[in-house]
Amino acid sequence: MLENIGATLQLANGVLMPLLGLGTYKSTEGGDVERAVTSALEVGYRRIDTASFYGNESGIGSAITASGIDRSDLFIASKVWNDEQGYESTLAAFSRSLDRLGTDYLDLYLVHWPRRETPDTWKAMERLLDEGLVRAIGVCNHLEHHLEDLLLTSRVPPMVNQYEFHPWLQQRPLLGYCMENHIAVEAWAPLMRGRVTEVPELVLIGRRHGKSPAQIALRWLLQQGVATIPKSVHRDRIAENADIFDFTLDDGEMRSIGLLDRGTRLGPEPDLGGQL
Ligand SMILES: NC(=O)c1ccc[n+]([C@@H]2O[C@H](COP(=O)([O-])OP(=O)(O)OC[C@H]3O[C@@H](n4cnc5c(N)ncnc54)[C@H](OP(=O)(O)O)[C@@H]3O)[C@@H](O)[C@H]2O)c1
Numbered sequence: 001m002l003e004n005i006g007a008t009l010q011l012a013n014g015v016l017m018p019l020l021g022l023g024t025y026k027s028t029e030g031g032d033v034e035r036a037v038t039s040a041l042e043v044g045y046r047r048i049d050t051a052s053f054y055g056n057e058s059g060i061g062s063a064i065t066a067s068g069i070d071r072s073d074l075f076i077a078s079k080v081w082n083d084e085q086g087y088e089s090t091l092a093a094f095s096r097s098l099d100r101l102g103t104d105y106l107d108l109y110l111v112h113w114p115r116r117e118t119p120d121t122w123k124a125m126e127r128l129l130d131e132g133l134v135r136a137i138g139v140c141n142h143l144e145h146h147l148e149d150l151l152l153t154s155r156v157p158p159m160v161n162q163y164e165f166h167p168w169l170q171q172r173p174l175l176g177y178c179m180e181n182h183i184a185v186e187a188w189a190p191l192m193r194g195r196v197t198e199v200p201e202l203v204l205i206g207r208r209h210g211k212s213p214a215q216i217a218l219r220w221l222l223q224q225g226v227a228t229i230p231k232s233v234h235r236d237r238i239a240e241n242a243d244i245f246d247f248t249l250d251d252g253e254m255r256s257i258g259l260l261d262r263g264t265r266l267g268p269e270p271d272l273g274g275q276l
Contacts, residue, residue: 005018005020005044007019007020007245009184011160011184012157012159013136013159015159019228022049022229022230022231023049024231025054025188026231028055029058029059030059032233033056034060034062035063037063038066039235039238041063045238048060048075048077051078052084052096057078057100060076064076076108077109078101078110079109079112080110080112081112085115085121086117087123090124091127094109094133104133105134106133109125109134110137110138111125111138111140113273114139114146125156126156136160137160138161139158142161142270146270151181157181161178161184162187163186164265165228166190166191166192166217166266167201169261170261175224175226185227186226187227190229190230193266195266196213196217197212199260201256202217202257214240215240222244223249
C-alpha cells in the first residue's frame, strides 16, 4: 500500500527512489523551472528529474539551494545527452551537470537515448558509480533489444529504465522484461503530455473517486510499481499530481485502463536514437 508522497521503491543496489518526482522538460530557466521546483519542494516532492538537454539545471540548482532542504533528503536525476555520449565525454558532461546543479553528487544518472556509443558511455557510468559520484545509474528509452545488448557488455546492469509510458502506450512485454531483470521502470509523459483530459475512461473513473484524469493516470502507474515524473509549472497542478496516495483503483478499473493501449507514441521512436 502506498502511504504518501515520500513512498519509494528499492533499486537493485538497495538505493530508495521516490515513486513520484517532478518532471522538468520544457520548464524554462529564468522563472518557470525555479517556481516549479520551489512549489514542488513545498508540496513535499523530493525527487527532481532533469537532463543536460533541458537547459534548466542551473535554475533547478538555484531553487534547491534556496529551499534550504538538506541535500541528503533529495533525489536528483540528470541525463547524458546524445552528443555527450562516449567514455571521456560522458565524464565531462557529468561534471558540467554537477556544476550547474550546484551539487557534488547525483542520486541517479541516466543515458538519455540508446546510441551506437552507449557501450562506452556505460563504462563511464560504471566508473561514476564506483567513485561514489552517483548513487544509481540507468538508461532511458531502451527497448528489450537495447537492454539485452547492454546487459551483455555491462559489469553493472542498469538500475532504472525511464521510458514513455501512459494509457495509450503500455508496452507490456518491456515492463515484464524490466521487472524480471530488476530494472525499475519510470514513466515519462505519464499525463500523455496533457492529453489525459481527452480520455473519457479516465474522466469517468476520476468522477467515481473524486479525482482528475491526471490523478487516475498517475495512480494507475503507481499501482503497477512504476515510478513517474509528471511535469507541470503550475503550483495547483503540481499539488494535484501528488494527491494520489489516498485512494485505490480496483481490479476492474486497472483492467479497463489496460484496455486503452493503442501503441501510440507521443515522443520519438527509441530505435531512431532520440532524433527529435
Ligand atoms: N527520458 C526521456 O527521454 C524523457 C522524455 C520526455 C520526458 N522526460 C521526463 O518526463 C517528464 C514528464 O514527461 P512530459 O513532460 O513529456 O509529459 P507529461 O508529464 O505527461 O505532461 C506534461 C504536460 O501536462 C500538463 N499538465 C501537468 N499537470 C496536469 C494536470 N494535472 N492536468 C492536465 N494537464 C497537466 C503540463 O502543463 P503545465 O506545465 O502547463 O501545467 C504539460 O503540458 C518530463 O518533464 C521529463 O522530466 C524524459
